[in-house]
Amino acid sequence: MVVAVSLAVASDARKRYKLRSEKVIVLYNGIDLNRFIPAPEKNLLEFSKRRSFVFGSVGRLSEQKGYIYLIQAMAKIRNNRIKLKIAGDGYLREKLEEEIKKNNLTGRVSLVGHVNTAEFLKTIDAFVLPSIWEGMGIVLVEAALAGVPIIATKVGGIVEVVNKDSAILVEPKNSDNLAKEMIKLRDNINTLEIAAKIERAAKEVKEKFDIKKITLKYQEVYKNI
Numbered sequence: 291m292v293v294a295v296s297l298a299v300a301s302d303a304r305k306r307y308k309l310r311s312e313k314v315i316v317l318y319n320g321i322d323l324n325r326f327i328p329a330p331e332k333n334l335l336e337f338s339k340r341r342s343f344v345f346g347s348v349g350r351l352s353e354q355k356g357y358i359y360l361i362q363a364m365a366k367i368r369n370n371r372i373k374l375k376i377a378g379d380g381y382l383r384e385k386l387e388e389e390i391k392k393n394n395l396t397g398r399v400s401l402v403g404h405v406n407t408a409e410f411l412k413t414i415d416a417f418v419l420p421s422i423w424e425g426m427g428i429v430l431v432e433a434a435l436a437g438v439p440i441i442a443t444k445v446g447g448i449v450e451v452v453n454k455d456s457a458i459l460v461e462p463k464n465s466d467n468l469a470k471e472m473i474k475l476r477d478n479i480n481t482l483e484i485a486a487k488i489e490r491a492a493k494e495v496k497e498k499f500d501i502k503k504i505t506l507k508y509q510e511v512y513k514n515i
Contacts, residue, residue, distance in 0.1 A: 296447030320504030328437025346414030351380030
């Protein structure tokens with residue numbers, strides 16, 4: 291029996307390894323729901339008193355994650371009070387640092403290295419995952435539980451975690467559209483529409499990715515082998 295962490299991964303595994311459909315089952319990665327506590331409710335008045343509105347992302351600094359397009363999107367946002375923090379490390383770090391310098395984004399965009407994800411999510415106002423391809427995107431589950439609004443690309447298993455009702459979905463490799471949606475989110479952060487997306491995202495991931503439920507499903511798999 292082969293266990294895939296998303297429908298997207300299951301489909302890829304069947305094609306890549308020529309597996310029979312009945313040999314592949316889908317069990318999502320589980321997460322401890324208690325590790326991520328929603329940040330206090332934010333509002334525009336709070337932002338006006340602060341220096342910046344901070345977007346954040348967490349992931350390997352690799353081509354897959356599409357960070358080059360996120361940095362290019364930041365270059366198109368002509369608001370110095372909108373900033374970006376990218377957590378994680380990887381082989382593209384030097385290239386991304388060069389892209390930041392090339393676009394005069396030093397001070398607005400920072401690569402912060404490895405972090406405690408739960409603590410990092412408390413320091414940002416919105417989460418962005420600009421992946422070019424993605425098996426699942428467990429960090430989206432974490433962001434949803436942390437109560438931050440989400441922008442993500444419509445690729446792979448991402449759409450199994452969030453949808454148009456729980457997040458803002460964009461096409462991959464499109465820095466123009468990404469910049470537009472980031473600005474729009476910043477300007478509408480205090481609306482009922484964004485609040486509804488945040489609430490729905492948290493509700494849906496709690497139902498699908500609770501580690502206790504996933505553990506029971508794995509127990510059933512082992513019993514049936």
